[in-house]
Amino acid sequence: MTPDTDQLARWLLDSLQLDTAVLHVGQYCGHWRASTAGRELGSFHLVLGGHCYLHLEGTAPIALGPRDGVFLLRDLPHFLSPHADPLHPVGAQAMAPLHTQADGAATALACGFFQFHGVASRLIVDSFPPYLLIRGGAPAFAAAASLFDLILQEAGGDPEQPSPLITRLVELLFFYLIRHVAQGEQVAGGLLSLLQRPEFSPLLERMLASPAADWSIENMARAACMSRASFCKHFASASGHSPAQFLLLLRMKIAARRLHDGASVERVAELVGYRSHAAFTRAFKRATGEQPGAYRRDQRQRQLSN
The missing domain is CATH 1.10.10.60 (Homeodomain-like)
Structure with missing residues (x-):
């Protein structure tokens, strides 16, 4: 983007209104499966520790590790599991509190929903791909590591009642990601495509x-x-x-x-x-x-x- 174009993009992104709700923060172990699909909302999964795979229809499994995350801007059929094979048998595993002694490998997650309000969503969000990935090992996301660390520090206790501060940290992470994508070449169409x-x-x-x-x-x-x-x-x-x-x-x-x-x-x-x-x-x-x-x-x- 040119400086003028970047300024316009930031002005419009600043108008994006977002409501976020953190559903749970905790860890899974064993043969588990987790999904936020079917609510007609955008959703997110942040990997705070361990490893898992994101399964989306029509897409090869996406490996996720510590400080990786996915923001699904639309309600897409999907699930996370510790197995690359989407047909691997799973059980009804409940999420346990973080720092609980796990019998085997564990995956720590923060998961929840978000919803856009205002006219800007139709002009901006529709410009982006249906899901966005954060890669903790990528130099472009180095500054986001501190947000993951803060989320992890705030987590603990009941997985179904996470700290309200985590919601604000997730929103900061989301806008950080949005700005990164808007300044890159991943925008397919819509307002930000015009700005470019x-x-x-x-x-x-x-x-x-x-x-x-x-x-x-x-x-x-x-x-x-x-x-x-x-x-x-x-x-x-x-x-x-x-x-x-x-x-x-x-x-x-x-x-x-x-x-x-x-x-x-x-x-x-x-x-x-x-x-x-x-x-x-x-x-x-x-x-x-x-x-x-x-x-x-x-x-x-x-x-x-x-």
């Missing part, structure tokens, strides 16, 4: 600076120095959205951030280019599923409860 394209990044910078401007397809194509037909073709190919769909999502992402910060619905509508309160309300609900007033109240309640 030199013909589109100046346009996005202008759209972010002036979301209320007249961003017709012709004006967007002119800003990108492309013909209308060429612009629509290449923009949709890179982002997965038509220019009009992208403009709607980008404006509503900015609107959501302003509502979160306490601005009135009327003021926010004006800031993102809507002269009609009713038209803005329809657009916001189409993009987020919520009325802007209800969204603003919900955000205020979240701030008060935190």
